Amino acid sequence: MKAVTIRDGRLLFEEHPDPAPGSGEVLVRVWAAGINGADMHQRAGRYPAPPGSPQDIPGLELAGEVVERGPGAERFRDGDRVMGIVGGGGQAELAVVNERILMTIPDEIGWPPAGGFPETFTTAHDALFTQAGLHPGEHLLVHGGAGGVGTAAIQLGVTAGARVTATVRNPELRGAVGALGAEVIAPEGFAEHGPFDVILELVGAVNLADNIAALNTQGRIAVIGIGAGATGELNLGLLMSKRGRIHGSMLRARPLEEKALTARAIERSVLPLLASGALKVLVAETYPLSQAKIAYDRFAAGGKLGKIVLTG
Amino acid sequence: MKAVTIRDGRLLFEEHPDPAPGSGEVLVRVWAAGINGADMHQRAGRYPAPPGSPQDIPGLELAGEVVERGPGAERFRDGDRVMGIVGGGGQAELAVVNERILMTIPDEIGWPPAGGFPETFTTAHDALFTQAGLHPGEHLLVHGGAGGVGTAAIQLGVTAGARVTATVRNPELRGAVGALGAEVIAPEGFAEHGPFDVILELVGAVNLADNIAALNTQGRIAVIGIGAGATGELNLGLLMSKRGRIHGSMLRARPLEEKALTARAIERSVLPLLASGALKVLVAETYPLSQAKIAYDRFAAGGKLGKIVLTG
Numbered sequence: 089m090k091a092v093t094i095r096d097g098r099l100l101f102e103e104h105p106d107p108a109p110g111s112g113e114v115l116v117r118v119w120a121a122g123i124n125g126a127d128m129h130q131r132a133g134r135y136p137a138p139p140g141s142p143q144d145i146p147g148l149e150l151a152g153e154v155v156e157r158g159p160g161a162e163r164f165r166d167g168d169r170v171m172g173i174v175g176g177g178g179q180a181e182l183a184v185v186n187e188r189i190l191m192t193i194p195d196e197i198g199w200p201p202a203g204g205f206p207e208t209f210t211t212a213h214d215a216l217f218t219q220a221g222l223h224p225g226e227h228l229l230v231h232g233g234a235g236g237v238g239t240a241a242i243q244l245g246v247t248a249g250a251r252v253t254a255t256v257r258n259p260e261l262r263g264a265v266g267a268l269g270a271e272v273i274a275p276e277g278f279a280e281h282g283p284f285d286v287i288l289e290l291v292g293a294v295n296l297a298d299n300i301a302a303l304n305t306q307g308r309i310a311v312i313g314i315g316a317g318a319t320g321e322l323n324l325g326l327l328m329s330k331r332g333r334i335h336g337s338m339l340r341a342r343p344l345e346e347k348a349l350t351a352r353a354i355e356r357s358v359l360p361l362l363a364s365g366a367l368k369v370l371v372a373e374t375y376p377l378s379q380a381k382i383a384y385d386r387f388a389a390g391g392k393l394g395k396i397v398l399t400g
Numbered sequence: 401m402k403a404v405t406i407r408d409g410r411l412l413f414e415e416h417p418d419p420a421p422g423s424g425e426v427l428v429r430v431w432a433a434g435i436n437g438a439d440m441h442q443r444a445g446r447y448p449a450p451p452g453s454p455q456d457i458p459g460l461e462l463a464g465e466v467v468e469r470g471p472g473a474e475r476f477r478d479g480d481r482v483m484g485i486v487g488g489g490g491q492a493e494l495a496v497v498n499e500r501i502l503m504t505i506p507d508e509i510g511w512p513p514a515g516g517f518p519e520t521f522t523t524a525h526d527a528l529f530t531q532a533g534l535h536p537g538e539h540l541l542v543h544g545g546a547g548g549v550g551t552a553a554i555q556l557g558v559t560a561g562a563r564v565t566a567t568v569r570n571p572e573l574r575g576a577v578g579a580l581g582a583e584v585i586a587p588e589g590f591a592e593h594g595p596f597d598v599i600l601e602l603v604g605a606v607n608l609a610d611n612i613a614a615l616n617t618q619g620r621i622a623v624i625g626i627g628a629g630a631t632g633e634l635n636l637g638l639l640m641s642k643r644g645r646i647h648g649s650m651l652r653a654r655p656l657e658e659k660a661l662t663a664r665a666i667e668r669s670v671l672p673l674l675a676s677g678a679l680k681v682l683v684a685e686t687y688p689l690s691q692a693k694i695a696y697d698r699f700a701a702g703g704k705l706g707k708i709v710l711t712g
Contacts, residue, residue, distance in 0.1 A: 219645075289636075292636070293634070293636050296634065296636070311636045311639065311640060312640065314636050314637050314640065318635055318636050318637035318638075319633055319634065319635050319636070319637075320633070320634060320636070321631055321632070321633055321634070322605070322608065322631065322632060322633070322634040322646075323630055323631050324601075324604070324605050324608070324623045324626050324630050324631070324632070324648060325626050325630035325631075326630075326648075327623065327646070327648030328623060328624065328626065328648035328649060328650050329648075329650065329653065330648065331648060331649050331650065331653070331654075332647075332648055333531075333645055333646060333647045333648070334634075334639070334645060334646045335644075335645045336636060336638075336639030336640035336641075336642065336643060336644055336645070337640060337643050338640050338641065338643065341641065341643070342643075
């Protein structure tokens, strides 16, 4: 098989041995695989793949067809359309995946949106509901609303009955983000639009002090992106008086059983809304796997709305 | 009645009109009332009593006898021994208290320990279990283990099957704190004794960076005391990789219904252990209400093990 390959910081498209499914695993012919921020970090050598995942093939999510099943793999049949989060190796023609972390793609959803769905919607859903416990009627702030996780979080918040405000730096994208149901504001002075019950932080520590200041009583901050800086000053006295809490999280480092649990939560709570059209995977652009370098550079340039997806 | 009275930063013992119980309230003849850190702040003018509480009479907790019941107050009879957390006004001969926040004092417990029980054990229990979700087998770190909340937290952690480590600055107190079931260490270099699943922060932001560094995967930090500084640098990237969370909390600002709920939790989970002797309220010293100034100065001087309690 051929696969996107990282070697010495360069992005290539190279031949690899076909992988073979082990116990409880299936072999997937990948038809779409989204690009994520972690891929950029991995290309730069700052974010090695976890043990057990291909070290030189990037890709945290994939969608494709089951073409072979290992011993004891019973959830799917050959030809089933599946998608899921993987520790790495998603950006290849073939990938071996534990069947417990895979989800069935709704019939209504094509390959590119399916390939861009798992990482962003799982990340957003886990942060908003499993961690921050977002409730109907609450006021949600999404920092970085135009990205993949941001657009997923806005839609999940709206469908859950929350009032959603989102910061978007690029003025040209604000209208499209607003069409998802959010009140869209510039990052500067966002705290004046609070108080917020839940804040989803996709930007970085630059917002930390104002996040605490704009937090409602018993508010929750979920930090899942820090591209604009990791370290900031925290006023514990203010956090105490707000009776607030700050969650840090990432999906990639979780053990298989936790990834499987999040997949079950997504099947139950999110896939019905995706199938009905209430939730949409915004795909900004698609590129063939062989043009991964162009696609990565496009991702890194920013200013897009939604996902960039590689197609098989 | 006479009551401890704060006027222009001075601590007096003065005559006040007897309070009368309103709807759902009881009048309590106070026989013991613990001193807490918040009383020091209130004396210094930095921590005004919440609305509805006496502004000039300090005291966040009390134990005494019911001597009169307002309309609709049905939980207790005259002569019942009760204790509870109040918004203020506990350090007086008489206090009016909503009956929902009161708990029955176990027969085995005398007045001074009853007067020093509610604030510390409720604070510690709420932080460890309701917020941080401490589980049996987990490793708990208590920062500031010799104080009222610290000694309560150590005992609660031990009875809940946690392994407990506690920092104690004063070497003379370490033996007595260790007798509560904790491994006692100096504050310097505490992180080397981790990783910790739950950290109870009673000291301040000075520990923040090392708390995050010493946190186990999915660990929780509950911040309920910041006497040694409110502001510190937080590394969100490290919090993310630990998948950790930081809670800030305080009891005093909570609405009546939340205080009542915490009282029900203490009745269910803590009072049986207090009655059996598995938990002990450590009372360092008692002073009559009329000697509040001496007692406050003793509290402020530190270096004591457990509570200082005023007696009626």
